[in-house]
Amino acid sequence: MNKKKINSNINAASKTTRRASENVSMTIRESSGTVNVLKTVGKAILLVVMGVFIIFPFYYMISMSLMDYETVTQEGGVPLFPTEPGLGNYVWVFTKGYVRAVLFSILVMFTNVALKVAVCITIGYAFAMYDFRYKRTIWSLLMATMAIPEVALISSQYDVIVNLGLDGGLMVLIGLSAPFVAQIFTIYMFRNGFEAIPNSVKEAAMIDGVSETTFFFKVAVPMISSTIWTVVILTAFASWNSYIWPSLVLGASGWDTITLWLFSASKDDIAGRQYENYQMAAATLTIAPTIIIYLIFKKRIDNTVAATGGAKG
Amino acid sequence: MNKKTIVKRTQVFKSADISTSTKKSNKTAYLLMLPAFIFLFLFTIVPLISLSLNSLKDFGTTLNPFYKVITDETWWNSVEFSFIYAVATLAASLSLSLVIASALSTMVRKRLRGFWQTLFFIPYVTSIVAISVVFANIFDQYGGVFAKIFDLNLPWLKVEWGSGWLTLFTVWVFGVWQSMAFQILILVTAMLSIDKRLYDAADIDGISKTQQFKKITLPQLGKVINYLILLGLITSLKSFTMALYDNEKDIALKYAPTMLLYIYNFSATSHFDIAGAASVLMIIFVILFQLIITKTLQLIGYTNRAIKKSKVNKEQEKRLKDELVYELTKEIEVGDLNE
Numbered sequence: 001m002n003k004k005k006i007n008s009n010i011n012a013a014s015k016t017t018r019r020a021s022e023n024v025s026m027t028i029r030e031s032s033g034t035v036n037v038l039k040t041v042g043k044a045i046l047l048v049v050m051g052v053f054i055i056f057p058f059y060y061m062i063s064m065s066l067m068d069y070e071t072v073t074q075e076g077g078v079p080l081f082p083t084e085p086g087l088g089n090y091v092w093v094f095t096k097g098y099v100r101a102v103l104f105s106i107l108v109m110f111t112n113v114a115l116k117v118a119v120c121i122t123i124g125y126a127f128a129m130y131d132f133r134y135k136r137t138i139w140s141l142l143m144a145t146m147a148i149p150e151v152a153l154i155s156s157q158y159d160v161i162v163n164l165g166l167d168g169g170l171m172v173l174i175g176l177s178a179p180f181v182a183q184i185f186t187i188y189m190f191r192n193g194f195e196a197i198p199n200s201v202k203e204a205a206m207i208d209g210v211s212e213t214t215f216f217f218k219v220a221v222p223m224i225s226s227t228i229w230t231v232v233i234l235t236a237f238a239s240w241n242s243y244i245w246p247s248l249v250l251g252a253s254g255w256d257t258i259t260l261w262l263f264s265a266s267k268d269d270i271a272g273r274q275y276e277n278y279q280m281a282a283a284t285l286t287i288a289p290t291i292i293i294y295l296i297f298k299k300r301i302d303n304t305v306a307a308t309g310g311a312k313g
Numbered sequence: 314m315n316k317k318t319i320v321k322r323t324q325v326f327k328s329a330d331i332s333t334s335t336k337k338s339n340k341t342a343y344l345l346m347l348p349a350f351i352f353l354f355l356f357t358i359v360p361l362i363s364l365s366l367n368s369l370k371d372f373g374t375t376l377n378p379f380y381k382v383i384t385d386e387t388w389w390n391s392v393e394f395s396f397i398y399a400v401a402t403l404a405a406s407l408s409l410s411l412v413i414a415s416a417l418s419t420m421v422r423k424r425l426r427g428f429w430q431t432l433f434f435i436p437y438v439t440s441i442v443a444i445s446v447v448f449a450n451i452f453d454q455y456g457g458v459f460a461k462i463f464d465l466n467l468p469w470l471k472v473e474w475g476s477g478w479l480t481l482f483t484v485w486v487f488g489v490w491q492s493m494a495f496q497i498l499i500l501v502t503a504m505l506s507i508d509k510r511l512y513d514a515a516d517i518d519g520i521s522k523t524q525q526f527k528k529i530t531l532p533q534l535g536k537v538i539n540y541l542i543l544l545g546l547i548t549s550l551k552s553f554t555m556a557l558y559d560n561e562k563d564i565a566l567k568y569a570p571t572m573l574l575y576i577y578n579f580s581a582t583s584h585f586d587i588a589g590a591a592s593v594l595m596i597i598f599v600i601l602f603q604l605i606i607t608k609t610l611q612l613i614g615y616t617n618r619a620i621k622k623s624k625v626n627k628e629q630e631k632r633l634k635d636e637l638v639y640e641l642t643k644e645i646e647v648g649d650l651n652e
Contacts, residue, residue, distance in 0.1 A: 039522070043416040050413055051432055054490065058435075060458070061447040077461030078450070123349035130342035138346075145357055147603065151551045151573055152595040155580035155588030156360030156367075164355075182352035212341065241440040244553055244573070247560070248581060259442040263560045274559045276450055283443040294438040298431065305437070305495070306502040 058287075065089050065280035072277045089281035093265040098285060101261035105240055108257055112177040112239040113232050119181050120231070124190025125216065129202075146184045151244070153179070158248050167249055175249055176257075180238075186231050193224035230304045233297070240290060262286050368590035378590035388591060390474050391570035392598065398481060398571070399549035402488035407541060410493050414500035415526060430501060437494035445556035448487045470557060473567055480568050484554060492549070496541050503537040504530060539610050546606060550599055553577070572598070 064078055066085035072078055126132075127139060157179045161167050166175030197220060205215050221228070243259040250256065256264055266278035294301055371377045382388050413433065420426040436444070451458050452469035459465040472479040507530065515525045531538070554569040555562055555577070562578045572595045579588035 043419075046412065047416055047429060050409065050493075051429070054433060054436060054493075057444055057447045057451060057490070060451055061444075064450065072456065076464075077458075078453075078456045080458070080461060119348045119352060122345040126342040126345035130339070130345075132339045132342045142353075145353070147600055148357065148361065149547070149551060149596055149599040150357070152576065152592040152599070153357065153360040153364070154573075155576055155585055155592055156364045157356050158580055159363065159585055160355055160359055178352065179356040182349040182356070187349065237438055241442070243440075243442045243556065244577060247555075248577065251581070259440055262443055262446065276453075276456070279446050280450070283440075283446050286440050286443040290438045290440065291435060294435070295431075301438070302430075302434070302498065306498055 061280050061283050061287075064277065065284050067277055069275060069277050078276075089277045090285070093278050093282045093285065096265035097256070097261060098265070098282075101256045101258050101265075102289075104255055105258040108173060108176050108246075109236050109239040111173045112180065113235045115174070115177050115181045116183065116186060116235050117228060117231055120183065120186040121190050121221070121228070123182075124187050125194050125220065127187075127191045128194030128197075129220075142184055142187065150179065154245065154248060161249060168253060172249065172253065172255065176246055177239075179245065180235075189227055189231065190224065193227035194220060197223050229300065233301055233304050237290060258286050364589040364592050367586045368593050370586065378586040379594075381587055382590045382594060387566060387570060388575055388594075391566075391572045391575040394474050394481065394569065395550050395552065395571045395573075396602075398485060398488060398552060399546050401481075401485050402492055402549045403542060403545040405485070406489045406492035407496060407538070407545060409489065410496035410500055410541075413493070414497050414504055415530065417497070417501050418504035430498070433497045434494050436491055437498070441491060442556040444490075445487070445554075446559075448483075448490075449557045449559070452483050471568060474570055484552075484557070484569050487557070488549060488552065492545055496545070499537060499541060500534065503534050507533045542610065543603065543606055547599065547603060550602065 060080075063080065063082050064072065066082040066087070066089070067078070068084075068086060068088060071082075071084075127135070158167075161175045161178065164175075165171060166178060201219065201223070202215075205219055210219070240258065242257070246257045247260055250260060262279070262282045263274065265282045266275050267273070268275060368378045372379075374380070417426055417429055417433075420429070449470060450456070454460065454466055454468050454471060457469065459467065459469070467479065469483040470480055474480060511529050511533075512525055515529060520528065551573050552571050553573045554571055555565045555574060557569065558565040562574065562581065566574055566578055572591070576588050576591045576595065579585075579591065
């Protein structure tokens, strides 16, 4: 048996070294007995335990969202299974302006994505394609601002928003996006993307006498579409899930992004307290769209996050 | 194509090349940069300056915002809580992520790996606010999971910072839950990109799997791990616990104070000077912390060692190529080598 395997290995070795090495390791894996089995079992247990840890909050959320107020507040704690599941909570929070919050969040998301892409792509293009005075100095200054923890600036950024009148009316859409628009990391990604366009393409365009604008829109931008996708995906998720800035800006404006709606929808109008069963239904409705989108675009998103090392805006 | 046209083309190209680096295009470049500079000026430079100026007013007196902040016990509670939380969360989540990622990357069946990867990644796309509310309910003193199953009525989230560690523990569990997703994805991607032949060579040399993890996987991952350490600590320092307390900032500040929450609290109540001083302190702390981590990581020499190791591994790789055929033709019982 072993002899046969080795013989086949010899054959493989004569073909390519790589192939052979794979076969060797296979043989080794097969031949080391109980220790490996134990290790596999150990791994499986670890994965299952950690998997339950990750999934449990989602299960608990959905299970609790199907219970009524009496069940949720009964003596001895919330049951782990909904014995008489109902969709009452969903109906309640849905009528508390879910559609309005979703639409508003989508509007904010579009503003955010459009502004960020437009602003960062142009400066990235300038740095990749032009030579100008103080280019290096300006670039290193830009990079230096990355060290500032931008969240620490919120108080003063809010002050700026208020002074510019971006905290009300339609302008609030810009106000909600403004601090995140010129993101150094995004600029950096666009610069890299444009610089990766081979010189031959630029030369060819020049020889053909293509105008600057045409080159930008018809040649350069399509060539960095994967970078654009990355920025769009990350910005869209960050915008949908954003919370601190919108809660500061929107305050008492009457408009809610989805994360703020979560609290206003589960609030009792008179007593002003939060109802847990409503909260869970609202949380489900907040989370569901992102998970569905993630599952649909899984491959693209995985690659995006892995490639960029993840930038949450 | 004859010589003439080539010459002509280079000429055209040269003239085009010159035209792009003249003054005219300088203008275009500045114009293209303008929008970004406007936003940076308004939302980074102006805030930074106004924060610094604000926090310096009435300097030397007890009215100075800095003075107010550094004599405020709540501020130091927030600093303490944020730092302990950041370090503890990183330590736990990164070690767990390493183990999980190594289990995932050695998984042979691709579909199975895909399933687990998706499962572990889902927290990353999940709204932290929404899931905060769920955690708050899971850890509810009387209605939560522990009360239900174990009859354990602990005030998980309701122990004031300064009089016990339970709240920090609960927030930490939540922090680990949040942080693992990104770390696992990055680690699995990095581990899968390590050359398989290194492990095969090690197998032949009879090196155990644990040793292989220490000697091959970790050094090869050096850079990635450094990055995850830095990013993880900085992200956790910016944690914001308000959503765990039904959006009530005062309550959150009492039980689970964080620096960002402190700043938020004073911004929302229009005390911009105090918020400003705290912000300046936070910026200094974070940048200092960042420097310390980077220096420490350099001292430990993870990166350096990784570079050395990878050189050794390249030699090992070459040796492998030569030796493998030799070893095999000698009909050595490979199975024995592994024991």
